[in-house]
Amino acid sequence: MKNHTTFKIGGNAKTVIIPKTEKELVEVIKCLKNEKFIIVGNGSNILAPDDGIDGYVIKTTKINSVVADGNIITAGCGATLAKIASVALENSLSGFEFASGIPGTIGGGAVMNAGAYDGELSRVIKKTTYCDRDGNIYKIEGSQHEFGYRHSFFSDKDFTILSCEIELEKGQKENILCKMKELNKKRSEKQPLNFPSAGSAFKRPEGYFAAKLIDDCGLRGVSVGGAQISEKHCGFIINKCNAPAEDVKGLLSLCQQRVFEKFGVSIEPEIKIL
Numbered sequence: 001m002k003n004h005t006t007f008k009i010g011g012n013a014k015t016v017i018i019p020k021t022e023k024e025l026v027e028v029i030k031c032l033k034n035e036k037f038i039i040v041g042n043g044s045n046i047l048a049p050d051d052g053i054d055g056y057v058i059k060t061t062k063i064n065s066v067v068a069d070g071n072i073i074t075a076g077c078g079a080t081l082a083k084i085a086s087v088a089l090e091n092s093l094s095g096f097e098f099a100s101g102i103p104g105t106i107g108g109g110a111v112m113n114a115g116a117y118d119g120e121l122s123r124v125i126k127k128t129t130y131c132d133r134d135g136n137i138y139k140i141e142g143s144q145h146e147f148g149y150r151h152s153f154f155s156d157k158d159f160t161i162l163s164c165e166i167e168l169e170k171g172q173k174e175n176i177l178c179k180m181k182e183l184n185k186k187r188s189e190k191q192p193l194n195f196p197s198a199g200s201a202f203k204r205p206e207g208y209f210a211a212k213l214i215d216d217c218g219l220r221g222v223s224v225g226g227a228q229i230s231e232k233h234c235g236f237i238i239n240k241c242n243a244p245a246e247d248v249k250g251l252l253s254l255c256q257q258r259v260f261e262k263f264g265v266s267i268e269p270e271i272k273i274l
């Protein structure tokens with residue numbers, strides 16, 4: 001899993017299966033009906049265990065077609081948000097700029113309702129096609145997505161997103177490009193992008209910022225083994241030096257404990273711990 005997560009952490013899965021088409025993905029899911037498996041997109045929000053995964057991993061990144069038709073973009077579940085943003089730009093479609101620097105796929109992004117800089121996928125995803133473990137295919141739209149903060153209809157369910165329809169607005173190419181550049185500059189100034197991580201380690205607790213609470217506990221730069229609370233952005237835990245998952249978990253617990261002791265606030269990991 002080291003090779004399939006942005007944290008660069010994790011032992012072996014039974015097998016990593018990388019279907020090339022939506023049809024193959026559904027076939028694989030049907031074949032694995034009675035087996036343990038997990039779906040992985042770009043692995044940018046996942047902490048995988050050091051002793052591996054007792055089950056199959058289905059990785060979606062080859063199912064990555066992105067087609068624009070008018071102001072609707074249809075994207076395969078493994079299309080990266082960056083690729084969708086670039087197709088939006090080519091077609092002078094605005095509304096997806098916020099997501100261009102989030103290093104995930106639309107499938108993983110829809111599950112998480114990924115967001116940044118006042119944008120959220122909930123505002124642009126209009127329809128989603130998904131399948132269950134028997135390979136039955138369904139479509140939902142609008143409020144059926146039950147989007148909330150880092151939450152959707154798909155959170156904690158055993159469904160696989162196959163594709164999403166994204167609705168954007170006509171815009172000016174120069175303005176779209178300018179906004180994307182501005183947001184990505186902000187991102188690289190604020191975030192430790194030169195180290196492996198899974199983005200923000202914690203969800204934003206209501207009324208607070210997790211990074212500020214962690215900083216105010218004096219935890220900036222604190223390490224457990226090879227994992228460190230980023231000196232650049234306290235909301236990020238980075239894999240500084242071949243950290244095993246246990247080191248990251250140690251830091252997650254340390255942050256939770258100290259923040260609770262000092263401020264009485266519970267912070268919940270945003271990273272999915274497998």
Ligand SMILES: Cc1cc2nc3c(=O)[nH]c(=O)nc-3n(C[C@H](O)[C@H](O)[C@H](O)COP(=O)(O)OP(=O)(O)OC[C@H]3O[C@@H](n4cnc5c(N)ncnc54)[C@H](O)[C@@H]3O)c2cc1C
Pocket residue numbers: 006038039040041042043044045046060077078101102103104105106107108109110111112113114115116154159160161162191193197198199200272
């Ligand atoms: C440097 C960095 C910066 C980041 N910045 C942001 C940010 O600004 N905003 C933000 O919201 N997130 C951010 N993230 C976190 C992450 O990129 C997002 O959560 C992203 O949407 C996850 O997509 P993914 O394809 O990598 O999902 P994965 O990590 O592969 O999976 C995440 C979850 O979704 C499930 N999943 C994946 N694909 C499917 C599918 N097709 N069907 C069903 N379930 C699926 C997985 O099983 C898992 O539970 C950042 C991460 C990094 C490393």
